[in-house]
Amino acid sequence: xxxxxxxxxxxxxxxxxxxxxxxxxxxxxxxxxxxxxxxxxxxxxxxxxxxxxxxxxxxxxxxxxxxxxxxxxxxxxxxxxxxxxxxxxxxxxxxxxxxxxxxxxxxxxxxxxxxxxxxxxxxxxxxxxxxxxxxxxxxxxxxxxxxxxxxxxxxxxxxxxxxxxxxxxxxxxxxxxxxxxxxxxxxxxxxxxxxxxxxxxxxxxxxxxxxxxxxxxxxxxxxxxxxxxxxxxxxxxxxxxxxxxxxxxxxxxxxxxxxxxxxxxxxxxxxxxxxxxxxxxxxxxxxxxxxxxxxxxxxxxxxxxxxxxxxxxxxxxxxxxxxxxx
Amino acid sequence: xxxxxxxxxxxxxxxxxxxxxxxxxxxxxxxxxxxxxxxxxxxxxxxxxxxxxxxxxxxxxxxxxxxxxxxxxxxxxxxxxxxxxxxxxxxxxxxxxxxxxxxxxxxxxxxxxxxxxxxxxxxxxxxxxxxxxxxxxxxxxxxxxxxxxxxxxxxxxxxxxxxxxxxxxxxxxxxxxxxxxxxxxxxxxxxxxxxxxxxxxxxxxxxxxxxxxxxxxxxxxxxxxxxxxxxxxxxxxxxxxxxxxxxxxxxxxxxxxxxxxxxxxxxxxxxxxxxxxxxxxxxxxxxxxxxxxxxxxxxxxxxxxxxxxxxxxxxxxxxxxxxxxx
Amino acid sequence: xxxxxxxxxxxxxxxxxxxxxxxxxxxxxxxxxxxxxxxxxxxxxxxxxxxxxxxxxxxxxxxxxxxxxxxxxxxxxxxxxxxxxxxxxxxxxxxxxxxxxxxxxxxxxxxxxxxxxxxxxxxxxxxxxxxxxxxxxxxxxxxxxxxxxxxxxxxxxxxxxxxxxxxxxxxxxxxxxxxxxxxxxxxxxxxxxxxxxxxxxxxxxxxxxxxxxxxxxxxxxxxxxxxxxxxxxxxxxxxxxxxxxxxxxxxxxxxxxxxxxxxxxxxxxxxxxxxxxxxxxxxxxxxxxxxxxxxxxxxxxxxxxxxxxxxxxxxxxxxxxxxxxx
Numbered sequence: 007x008x009x010x011x012x013x014x015x016x017x018x019x020x021x022x023x024x025x026x027x028x029x030x031x032x033x034x035x036x037x038x039x040x041x042x043x044x045x046x047x048x049x050x051x052x053x054x055x056x057x058x059x060x061x062x063x064x065x066x067x068x069x070x071x072x073x074x075x076x077x078x079x080x081x082x083x084x085x086x087x088x089x090x091x092x093x094x095x096x097x098x099x100x101x102x103x104x105x106x107x108x109x110x111x112x113x114x115x116x117x118x119x120x121x122x123x124x125x126x127x128x129x130x131x132x133x134x135x136x137x138x139x140x141x142x143x144x145x146x147x148x149x150x151x152x153x154x155x156x157x158x159x160x161x162x163x164x165x166x167x168x169x170x171x172x173x174x175x176x177x178x179x180x181x182x183x184x185x186x187x188x189x190x191x192x193x194x195x196x197x198x199x200x201x202x203x204x205x206x207x208x209x210x211x212x213x214x215x216x217x218x219x220x221x222x223x224x225x226x227x228x229x230x231x232x233x234x235x236x237x238x239x240x241x242x243x244x245x246x247x248x249x250x251x252x253x254x255x256x257x258x259x260x261x262x263x264x265x266x267x268x269x270x271x272x273x274x275x276x277x278x279x280x281x282x283x284x285x286x287x288x289x290x291x292x293x294x295x296x297x298x299x300x301x302x303x304x305x306x307x308x309x310x311x312x313x314x315x316x317x318x319x320x321x322x323x324x325x326x327x328x329x330x331x332x
Numbered sequence: 333x334x335x336x337x338x339x340x341x342x343x344x345x346x347x348x349x350x351x352x353x354x355x356x357x358x359x360x361x362x363x364x365x366x367x368x369x370x371x372x373x374x375x376x377x378x379x380x381x382x383x384x385x386x387x388x389x390x391x392x393x394x395x396x397x398x399x400x401x402x403x404x405x406x407x408x409x410x411x412x413x414x415x416x417x418x419x420x421x422x423x424x425x426x427x428x429x430x431x432x433x434x435x436x437x438x439x440x441x442x443x444x445x446x447x448x449x450x451x452x453x454x455x456x457x458x459x460x461x462x463x464x465x466x467x468x469x470x471x472x473x474x475x476x477x478x479x480x481x482x483x484x485x486x487x488x489x490x491x492x493x494x495x496x497x498x499x500x501x502x503x504x505x506x507x508x509x510x511x512x513x514x515x516x517x518x519x520x521x522x523x524x525x526x527x528x529x530x531x532x533x534x535x536x537x538x539x540x541x542x543x544x545x546x547x548x549x550x551x552x553x554x555x556x557x558x559x560x561x562x563x564x565x566x567x568x569x570x571x572x573x574x575x576x577x578x579x580x581x582x583x584x585x586x587x588x589x590x591x592x593x594x595x596x597x598x599x600x601x602x603x604x605x606x607x608x609x610x611x612x613x614x615x616x617x618x619x620x621x622x623x624x625x626x627x628x629x630x631x632x633x634x635x636x637x638x639x640x641x642x643x644x645x646x647x648x649x650x651x652x653x654x655x656x657x658x
Numbered sequence: 659x660x661x662x663x664x665x666x667x668x669x670x671x672x673x674x675x676x677x678x679x680x681x682x683x684x685x686x687x688x689x690x691x692x693x694x695x696x697x698x699x700x701x702x703x704x705x706x707x708x709x710x711x712x713x714x715x716x717x718x719x720x721x722x723x724x725x726x727x728x729x730x731x732x733x734x735x736x737x738x739x740x741x742x743x744x745x746x747x748x749x750x751x752x753x754x755x756x757x758x759x760x761x762x763x764x765x766x767x768x769x770x771x772x773x774x775x776x777x778x779x780x781x782x783x784x785x786x787x788x789x790x791x792x793x794x795x796x797x798x799x800x801x802x803x804x805x806x807x808x809x810x811x812x813x814x815x816x817x818x819x820x821x822x823x824x825x826x827x828x829x830x831x832x833x834x835x836x837x838x839x840x841x842x843x844x845x846x847x848x849x850x851x852x853x854x855x856x857x858x859x860x861x862x863x864x865x866x867x868x869x870x871x872x873x874x875x876x877x878x879x880x881x882x883x884x885x886x887x888x889x890x891x892x893x894x895x896x897x898x899x900x901x902x903x904x905x906x907x908x909x910x911x912x913x914x915x916x917x918x919x920x921x922x923x924x925x926x927x928x929x930x931x932x933x934x935x936x937x938x939x940x941x942x943x944x945x946x947x948x949x950x951x952x953x954x955x956x957x958x959x960x961x962x963x964x965x966x967x968x969x970x971x972x973x974x975x976x977x978x979x980x981x982x983x984x
């Protein structure tokens with residue numbers, strides 16, 4: 007994109023309410039937005055949230071290995087940042103265990119500073135809660151620590167640093183940790199809409215939101231147009247687990263398909279409800295179910311407009327469904 | 333108001349916790365607040381949210397005409413801004429159709445740049461979703477576009493620009509689009525309070541919140557004391573549809589009258605609940621029912637204090653009920 | 659703590675994504691965080707939220723005396739600020755009355771400017787609503803005003819200034835006002851978890867959140883490590899009433915113990931639900947029930963990371979449960 011944009015039209019209130027519109031190159035602004043959108047989906051190096059396979063121990067324990075380090079991460083095409091990562095990806099590798107599993111996570115700290123891991127939304131013994139120096143000693147640079155607990159509760163959990171979390175988390179040190187199966191409100195009728203007893207979930211998408219640090223405004227560690235597009239067919243049922251690992255709220259708006267909020271922080275709601283815009287605050291998770299009812303390209307984005315658009319075009323917290331007819 | 337205010341007391345944390353209070357003209361601050369409140373309600377030119385009448389076509393289609401342009405708008409007494417408007421008003425004209433109606437909206441773009449309209453919360457074919465260049469071509473300056481869809485779902489919807497929405501929406505390009513009748517929880521008992529089976533709604537108020545652009549902190553396009561006052565009688569039942577078209581949350585606090593939240597984004601809740609403060613995030617809508625139980629003047633405002641008060645007095649996101657005894 | 663921290667690592671996005679990490683004294687950052695946490699709990703002068711005893715009048719009226727004044731307040735160890743207080747404490751004294759009580763509050767205004775009191779979430783006659791000059795005259799500096807009303811509804815209410823609330827409230831002028839008993843969902847089964855019919859509440863904690871003014875980021879008027887620690891035993895049931903008197907949202911995360919949200923703004927929910935992170939917006943109150951299920955030290959904090967951590971260590975909106983085994 008080679009257009010030149012000469013004047014910034016901010017979304018801020020101007021003192022006197024006047025805009026000197028004569029000097030604005032409106033065509034350039036139009037073109038910048040159009041070109042930025044047509045660049046989607048864009049290729050970048052690296053993909054976060056990849057499943058992590060355990061090694062199974064003699065006693066059945068599932069053992070996972072995480073390495074924390076500062077590594078290059080391509081947030082958007084051509085923009086490489088010094089991310090703080092688990093196993094070199096943002097979000098860190100996705101861990102999924104069954105209810106009742108014995109879990110061991112070995113953390114190798116290759117960061118230049120200390121760290122620890124808090125298992126947010128997951129029941130653990132106190133000495134595994136990851137709050138140095140209260141529940142464990144700090145895991146200093148170069149050290150290793152072994153976390154061990156039993157997966158006693160279903161969870162839409164997350165793991166992230168607690169020590170200097172204001173630096174380590176925004177810069178990339180967060181991951182998804184799921185325990186057990188997602189419990190859907192099958193057969194229930196909610197606001198007059200029946201959820202089929204026998205529906206099959208075609209996509210289960212953890213969607214991690216960030217807005218600060220070197221990662222910045224992003225979905226699963228990537229900024230538009232590098233965000234992942236989602237492809238489905240008319241009639242597909244989709245589960246999304248929203249995770250907010252940022253510092254601000256993000257009201258996530260899905261065009262066309264109402265979202266049934268069926269769990270808060272991984273705990274099923276006895277009374278699910280529908281919304282087209284789901285507001286997630288830092289630390290919260292909302293699990294939603296939706297049906298791809300119509301074909302076409304349907305964008306899906308944070309509705310804080312400055313988190314998705316700027317004079318240079320679309321960016322940040324936007325992706326889209328590409329729904330094929332059947 | 334001719335008082336002089338000599339020192340600003342900010343709501344920001346000061347570094348050392350000390351305040352040099354000796355130089356503050358406290359009486360002037362008192363007077364500024366009092367005078368600013370007594371100025372309510374203030375006359376301004378222009379009123380947003382006015383109902384738009386369709387022309388009915390031979391096949392029953394309801395046809396609406398919208399013109400997008402930059403026009404003068406009096407946000408508060410004497411403050412005229414270059415608003416981006418539909419039909420010269422902020423919010424744009426209110427459109428209300430029945431379930432099953434065929435709808436046609438002809439948009440004439442008199443802005444200096446391109447635009448499009450997204451029908452937020454409304455079910456449409458993909459090529460009517462208003463996301464240029466993905467679902468349609470950009471409607472360039474001087475061009476016209478025809479949106480057509482059938483109103484297949486009840487909706488507390490909104491329409492607004494999507495293209496450079498971070499500029500066009502905060503500056504005024506948003507409107508209310510209602511489909512069908514509001515479905516109230518009549519006859520239900522909620523937290524021990526029975527909602528009468530036969531209640532009559534005396535006021536149905538779409539309340540659009542904004543906080544940025546040239547419109548700034550406002551209710552339905554006006555800043556206090558130019559916000560619209562609401563007049564009712566003891567015993568009246570009121571429906572409010574909150575719409576957030578801004579960039580921040582707004583927790584709307586109604587003095588005295590609890591608000592029954594009965595729909596989220598236009599979809600009725602199976603389990604409504606009461607609140608005195610309703611937090612609306614960007615893109616969200618909450619529909620509430622309340623009863624004017626007591627006579628008097630009862631203010632109604634955003635509870636982010638800096639959205640309603642400043643040293644110069646009350647401003648922004650405040651209005652009031654004037655409830656007459658019977 | 660005598661460590662020297664040479665370079666600030668902000669949580670802000672950097673323009674180019676590069677961090678010049680070579681000049682950072684990482685050990686100093688590690689040590690600063692550790693020492694700041696070990697300083698908890700720290701002694702400071704003054705405790706807010708202390709119960710206020712009424713004088714009982716001949717007709718049974720409960721009479722309370724409040725004095726508004728600018729007084730010194732130790733927000734964190736060694737940091738004294740010029741707080742705006744009721745009876746010299748932040749939050750102001752806690753008032754608790756029974757349903758049906760006649761209440762009189764005599765306010766003596768020793769501030770340098772006018773004030774008034776709004777009884778947020780409490781039903782009062784209009785002339786007691788505390789919105790000068792609409793419902794009463796301003797209570798000028800040096801004047802006294804008598805508020806009188808009957809406690810006709812149960813309430814998790816708060817009292818605070820309305821006049822120049824953007825200055826007076828963030829600086830400390832807020833307090834807790836409870837009417838009647840907390841109505842718990844005893845005997846209900848919520849998301850598969852049964853709430854015992856006969857549970858005994860061992861702690862009832864009003865937790866007032868602030869983030870601005872001279873008080874700043876704080877829980878009940880104190881910043882970590884001066885925040886109050888909470889001590890309980892395994893099996894204890896705890897009620898928390900969150901109050902947001904600040905200007906921002908605060909998603910409060912309790913490690914390990916899920917929080918059952920059973921009332922919004924003091925009104926019991928017919929359908930309570932669980933969360934590990936409860937997001938409270940300005941003006942809102944959420945009442946939650948939780949069970950101390952496990953021994954240990956479990957932190958409890960706002961999940962906006964910059965509200966709890968900075969390069970110099972932990973601060974602000976953090977406290978902890980110290981749970982003893984039985």
